[in-house]
Amino acid sequence: MGRKQFKAESKRLLDLMVNSIYTHREIFLRELISNASDAIDKIYYKTLTDDSLTFDKDDYFIKINIDKENRLLKISDTGIGMTKEELDDNLGVIAKSGSLAFKKENELKDGHDIIGQFGVGFYSAFMVADEVTVMSKAFGSDEAYKWESNGIEGYTIEPCQKETIGTDIILKIKENTEDEKFDDYLEEYRLQSIIKKYSDFIRYPIKMDVTERKLKEGSEEEYEEYIEEKTVNSMVPIWKKNKNELMKEDYDKFYEEKHYGFDKPIRHIHIKVDGAVSYNSILFIPEKMPYDFYTKEYEKGLELYANGVLIMNKCSELLPDYFGFVKGIVDSEDLSLNISREMLQHDRQLKLIAKNIKNKIKNELSNLLKNERDQYEAFYESFGRQLKYGIYSDFGSNKDALQDLVMFYSSKEKKMVTLDEYVSRMPEEQKYIYYASGESNERIEKLPQTELVSDKGYEILYFTDDVDEFAIRMIMVYKDKEFRSVSSSDLGIEMEENESESNLNEEENKELFEHMKNILSDKVKDVRASKRLKKHPVCLSNDGEFSIEMEKILNSMPNNQNIKADKVLEINMNHAVFKSLKEAFQKDKDKINLYTNLLYNQALLIEGLPINDPVEFTNNICEIMI
Numbered sequence: 001m002g003r004k005q006f007k008a009e010s011k012r013l014l015d016l017m018v019n020s021i022y023t024h025r026e027i028f029l030r031e032l033i034s035n036a037s038d039a040i041d042k043i044y045y046k047t048l049t050d051d052s053l054t055f056d057k058d059d060y061f062i063k064i065n066i067d068k069e070n071r072l073l074k075i076s077d078t079g080i081g082m083t084k085e086e087l088d089d090n091l092g093v094i095a096k097s098g099s100l101a102f103k104k105e106n107e108l109k110d111g112h113d114i115i116g117q118f119g120v121g122f123y124s125a126f127m128v129a130d131e132v133t134v135m136s137k138a139f140g141s142d143e144a145y146k147w148e149s150n151g152i153e154g155y156t157i158e159p160c161q162k163e164t165i166g167t168d169i170i171l172k173i174k175e176n177t178e179d180e181k182f183d184d185y186l187e188e189y190r191l192q193s194i195i196k197k198y199s200d201f202i203r204y205p206i207k208m209d210v211t212e213r214k215l216k217e218g219s220e221e222e223y224e225e226y227i228e229e230k231t232v233n234s235m236v237p238i239w240k241k242n243k244n245e246l247m248k249e250d251y252d253k254f255y256e257e258k259h260y261g262f263d264k265p266i267r268h269i270h271i272k273v274d275g276a277v278s279y280n281s282i283l284f285i286p287e288k289m290p291y292d293f294y295t296k297e298y299e300k301g302l303e304l305y306a307n308g309v310l311i312m313n314k315c316s317e318l319l320p321d322y323f324g325f326v327k328g329i330v331d332s333e334d335l336s337l338n339i340s341r342e343m344l345q346h347d348r349q350l351k352l353i354a355k356n357i358k359n360k361i362k363n364e365l366s367n368l369l370k371n372e373r374d375q376y377e378a379f380y381e382s383f384g385r386q387l388k389y390g391i392y393s394d395f396g397s398n399k400d401a402l403q404d405l406v407m408f409y410s411s412k413e414k415k416m417v418t419l420d421e422y423v424s425r426m427p428e429e430q431k432y433i434y435y436a437s438g439e440s441n442e443r444i445e446k447l448p449q450t451e452l453v454s455d456k457g458y459e460i461l462y463f464t465d466d467v468d469e470f471a472i473r474m475i476m477v478y479k480d481k482e483f484r485s486v487s488s489s490d491l492g493i494e495m496e497e498n499e500s501e502s503n504l505n506e507e508e509n510k511e512l513f514e515h516m517k518n519i520l521s522d523k524v525k526d527v528r529a530s531k532r533l534k535k536h537p538v539c540l541s542n543d544g545e546f547s548i549e550m551e552k553i554l555n556s557m558p559n560n561q562n563i564k565a566d567k568v569l570e571i572n573m574n575h576a577v578f579k580s581l582k583e584a585f586q587k588d589k590d591k592i593n594l595y596t597n598l599l600y601n602q603a604l605l606i607e608g609l610p611i612n613d614p615v616e617f618t619n620n621i622c623e624i625m626i
């Protein structure tokens, strides 16, 4: 087979590797060991589903060999191996998983960062090697193949001799340069410490021939060296260690190794429970939202182990949807190894664990909110929406658990506040918790409907997420206080003495309002004198069950239900425009028609609703200009 070229994107990454001046070249070993361990996992999975196979732990290991003379470092595994096609597919293109997604986001702007933080898989071998040879024999195949490349001029694949199933990765370590001592990667001691540092939790033994010294037989002072095969990693998974043996860095490292995210977790929760059900768990609350979090591709779930053996990659039963952002693992000795997905759903032990985990996460978030507000806000920025969905879903059955974790932007504080903070500041006479819905804080700030409530000095919560109003409707009452939209017809605010006057005026102008209502016919339910407007001439409010914001959201959904809010056009009788309206009503029927339509369309625009006929609207404006 002739020489093949790397795919374009792989080539860029390769160049980056080969020319990397990055000081953490050592991570190449972590990457190769992690691939080896994945390959053994794959064989292990096969044995779970195929009765004719058995998994004998002793047969599965990773071996590191050093050949100093020839500058070769070999990493062998007894994993699933690769066929000729797989060698071509997998090693000819850049890793399809984590790193690629990350690469897309960042377009390799800063390659060093990628290498440092996440590793780039197999290609990292070229950071330390001039030449990489992969010899592999796939499970179920009689032939073995050799993939070879110097990283620059493409690669070749040809048949080779290999007795056992698995893969050998052979690195021809680079010569030392002025700045870098590549010899390090041929030193037993150095390699051992790299393995300890990055790959200590790998579940399979990482073996290495280690030079030891012992007293020569018969001598009391003369030593001799001998070679012994040793397992370098402790294999004790982090979750089985004691919390006091572990530092924050250890958890962060685990998070990174597991590819849970490209961020650093905001919090980790290490749980050890012995009781009705026993389990260990490490959970992480990420800071940043995964790029696919709000897509249907995102799969929530925790890794599930039965006594140290992985049985499921993403066990979704362990997390409620609203905590779907949590990453981590659960290991329980009370679970059976051969448990199927269907059985899991009904497993009593698993349900207990899930319940317990849910409470732990909730408590951790409450503590974070209480003690580290900045961090909580960063978290909330990413996942707050999810918590609000949690309140709304399942007919509000989780609202008690979640209502103290949600926050909204406050008109008065100009920052995010909790419901508890809002209520604790409410003046005695204030009846309701007020909110206003809109596209953004800036737009809500300008809504005429907020005038009266703001003038009263009351705080308003800004709802900018689609789900906000729906979630609040589920809560209904918080600490004995009902929620009320600033657009609702009854704001529960006692009117000042001028109210009676305006009532009188309203009575006086009944005919005018009636007329306007007829002009607008089925577009509005009513036209009324406004009690909430101060400076603005007009606004829309609503009477019935659905708010205008809800109408917008529901009608933008795929299964458009054609929901209509009962809209009321409110007119500010203290505004100069009202005088013109009155005059027009008395003298010029065409004009009142024109004004009414103009005002209605203005109110729609303020609400962010589309106007029915924009051409007519602009023509109307022109008409009053000439």
Ligand SMILES: Nc1ncnc2c1ncn2[C@@H]1O[C@H](COP(=O)(O)OP(=O)(O)OP(=O)(O)O)[C@@H](O)[C@H]1O
Residues within 6 Å of the ligand: 031, 035, 036, 039, 077, 079, 080, 081, 082, 090, 091, 094, 095, 096, 097, 098, 099, 100, 119, 120, 121, 122, 123, 167, 259
């Ligand atoms: N030792 C191995 N045994 C079997 N297959 C391997 C081995 N090393 C690599 N592969 C295959 O090559 C693919 C590419 O490896 P690479 O390390 O570049 O990416 P990855 O492991 O998929 O992704 P990432 O390292 O970003 O998580 C792997 O997904 C795997 O299928």
